[in-house]
Amino acid sequence: MADDDLATLGPAAGPRTTTTDTPADGREHPQPEPAQPEPAQAGPAGRVPWVLVAGLVLAALNLRPAITSLGALLEEVRTGLGMSGTVAGLLTSVPALCFAAFGIAAPRLARRRGPGVIVCAGMAAIAVGVAVRPFAGGTGGFLAASALALAGIAVSNVLMPVVIKSWFPHRVGTMTGLYSMALALGTSLAAALTVPMTAALGGSWRTGLGVWAALAAVAVLPWLVVVRQRRAAAGAAPSGAARPVETPVRITASPTAWALAAFFGLQATAAYITMGWMPQIFRDAGVSAGTAGVLLAVTMAMGVPLSFVLPRLATRMRHQGPLVALLGLCGLAGYAGLWLAPAAGAWAWALLMGISNCAFPLALTMIGMRATSAAGVVKLSAFAQSVGYLISIPGPLLVGTLYQHSGGWGLPIALMAGLMVPQVAVGVLAGRDRRIEDEA
Numbered sequence: 384m385a386d387d388d389l390a391t392l393g394p395a396a397g398p399r400t401t402t403t404d405t406p407a408d409g410r411e412h413p414q415p416e417p418a419q420p421e422p423a424q425a426g427p428a429g430r431v432p433w434v435l436v437a438g439l440v441l442a443a444l445n446l447r448p449a450i451t452s453l454g455a456l457l458e459e460v461r462t463g464l465g466m467s468g469t470v471a472g473l474l475t476s477v478p479a480l481c482f483a484a485f486g487i488a489a490p491r492l493a494r495r496r497g498p499g500v501i502v503c504a505g506m507a508a509i510a511v512g513v514a515v516r517p518f519a520g521g522t523g524g525f526l527a528a529s530a531l532a533l534a535g536i537a538v539s540n541v542l543m544p545v546v547i548k549s550w551f552p553h554r555v556g557t558m559t560g561l562y563s564m565a566l567a568l569g570t571s572l573a574a575a576l577t578v579p580m581t582a583a584l585g586g587s588w589r590t591g592l593g594v595w596a597a598l599a600a601v602a603v604l605p606w607l608v609v610v611r612q613r614r615a616a617a618g619a620a621p622s623g624a625a626r627p628v629e630t631p632v633r634i635t636a637s638p639t640a641w642a643l644a645a646f647f648g649l650q651a652t653a654a655y656i657t658m659g660w661m662p663q664i665f666r667d668a669g670v671s672a673g674t675a676g677v678l679l680a681v682t683m684a685m686g687v688p689l690s691f692v693l694p695r696l697a698t699r700m701r702h703q704g705p706l707v708a709l710l711g712l713c714g715l716a717g718y719a720g721l722w723l724a725p726a727a728g729a730w731a732w733a734l735l736m737g738i739s740n741c742a743f744p745l746a747l748t749m750i751g752m753r754a755t756s757a758a759g760v761v762k763l764s765a766f767a768q769s770v771g772y773l774i775s776i777p778g779p780l781l782v783g784t785l786y787q788h789s790g791g792w793g794l795p796i797a798l799m800a801g802l803m804v805p806q807v808a809v810g811v812l813a814g815r816d817r818r819i820e821d822e823a
Contacts, residue, residue, distance in 0.1 A: 434612070435550060438605035439558070442502060442539055443565035445602050447658075448573035448595045449513050449532045450478050451683060454658045455577040455676040458666065459588040464522045467787065473780055477526060478655060481533035482540060483772035489541035490765050498542045503606035506599055508535030514596035517589035535599075541768055544750050545761040555751045556698035560691040563744030567686025569598075570658075575680030578673050632759055634766045637819040639753055642812035643746065644767040646707070648774025649806035650742035653714065655779050656799055657682060657736055661721075664792050668725040678733045685737025686744070693741055694748040703752075706745055707810030711803050714739030718800040722793065739803075742810070746771075754819050763819055778802070 453460065453474070461471050492501045512532025519528045543562055551558040573595060581591025634640050661682065662675040670678070697703050717735030720728045750767055754760045782795040789795075 432550060434605050434608045435546070436561075438502070438602070438609055439543070439546065439562055440565040441598075441602035441605060442506060442543065443562045444569035444572075445506060445509050445599045446536050446539060446566050447570035447683075448598065449509060449529070449536065450655070451570050451573040451658050451679065452577040452592055452595050453529075454660075454662055454679060455574055456581065456588045456591055457659065457663060458672070460525075460592075463588060464525060466522060470522065471783055473783070474526070474529075474659075477529055478533050478536075479651060479772040479775040479779070481530050482537040482651075483769045483776070485534040485537035486541045486772065487765055487769040489538040490761050492538060493542055493545075493761070497610070498546060499606060499609045502539050502542055502546070503603060503610055505535035505537075505539040506602040506606060508532060510596045510599035510603065513599060514593050517592045532599075541765050542761070544747060544764045545757050548751050548754075548760040549757040552757075556695040556748065559744065559748050559751060560694040563690030563694060563747060564687050567683060567690045567744075571680045571683035571687065574658075574662075574683050575677055578676040632754075632762055632820055634762050634819065637822040639813060639815065639817045639822055640763055640766055640819050641770075642809045643749060643753060643763070644770035645774065645809040646742075646749075646806060646813045647746045647767045647771030649771075649802055649809065650740075650746055651771055651775040652778035652802060653799065653806070654740050654743060655775060656782050656795075657740060659779050660782055660786075660795070661733075661736070663786075664721060664725055664796075665729055667792065668729075670726055670729060674729075678729055681730065681733040682737040682740065685734060686741050689738065689741045690744040693744050697745055697748045698752065701816045703745065703749060703814030704811035707742070707814055708807055710739050710742050710745065711807035711810070714803045714806075715800055718796050718803070722796045722800075725792070742806070745810075746813075749813055753813070753817060756820070759818075759820055 457471060457474075460466070460474075466474065489501065496504075509532045512528045512530070512535065516525050516528030516532065519525055544559070547555060547558045547562065577591050577595075580594060581588060584590045584594065658679070662672075662679050665675040665678055666672060693706065697706060700706070713735045717732045717739060720732035720735065725732065746767070750764050751760055754763045778798075782798065785794045785798065786792065
């Protein structure tokens with residue numbers, strides 16, 4: 384079956400007579416199209432879209448705390464579970480592995496059950512995994528429960544761009560910015576609050592990690608409403624409603640898809656190394672654990688305003704290459720600072736790394752811009768994120784190994800800086816004004 388089911392997420396999508404959405408930049412495909420229903424007004428009493436916005440924001444808030452809360456307490460977890468530096472590096476690679484393995488299944492799952500059901504199940508998996516992993520016993524149990532939470536994150540990662548494209552086709556930049564801003568906010572809150580909350584709750588790292596399950600449990604609620612409304616609307620829909628006819632796309636034949644996957648993978652490598660190891664870099668330089676957590680929070684918090692601004696700016700540009708290059712230069716400057724004076728200029732390096740890490744919302748925006756239809760977006764999203772996360776797996780593990788065997792941060796930081804150069808190169812290629820349907 385084609386992925387055209389993903390173009391219809393419920394009452395918001397409605398029947399279509401054409402498969403080409405208006406692109407986010409508003410300048411492509413000028414030929415007239417039949418009028419399409421406005422997603423923001425769909426659903427009984429207009430409730431579903433606003434519930435969907437709430438669900439979108441709450442889901443985004445939960446897509447990183449499982450990772451950044453661990454980064455803030457990594458030393459305590461290592462001690463408590465008896466991990467070596469190499470095993471801790473493997474632990475920081477687990478998110479990328481799970482995102483690649485489970486993300487590729489998201490389109491198939493969404494066709495069978497509907498995107499709303501899968502995102503709802505993803506939020507529930509995050510809640511259960513985060514609650515269970517600190518008390519699972521031993522490294523194996525910790526990794527297994529983490530994998531459950533990360534599976535929920537993975538499928539939600541892939542489906543969020545198609546939810547935005549399908550329900551808000553004329554607001555891709557704005558909604559991607561809102562989603563990215565909420566994601567950055569959740570990331571920074573977990574980084575900043577995990578250490579003080581751990582202290583306030585008795586000082587146990589197990590409690591400090593498990594408390595974030597409550598936020599994921601709250602995120603399940605709006606998606607339950609979305610699923611119920613979708614089913615009610617589907618039952619009331621005419622049985623002979625026209626189904627969209629999508630042009631088949633062989634995603635592996637698209638150079639833009641490969642460039643976007645490589646860009647996504649390299650920026651993910653940088654992001655997960657930052658989230659997993661940057662607090663340790665500062666702590667080894669003499670910064671206290673609490674301050675190191677706040678510095679990571681500052682890095683993540685930079686994404687809150689920039690993640691809202693960058694997608695809107697990107698959708699107004701025909702070529703996103705200049706934005707890619709600017710973010711890359713900030714990353715290189717931050718790595719240079721971490722190498723030369725990690726403690727003395729800690730706040731400046733945290734700010735620069737925060738700007739550089741905004742390559743993530745830029746990549747999400749380009750996923751929405753490089754395909755013309757919702758089905759194309761979900762294929763591109765699954766491909767770029769799954770291949771990208773596979774590319775990112777060795778990075779955090781290699782950093783942990785280099786750190787353990789070299790006894791310092793010189794070689795790991797040199798590796799991080801070196802990876803920024805190909806990230807900029809493939810990002811410029813992915814930023815070209817192309818569509819995968821035209822290439823494949």
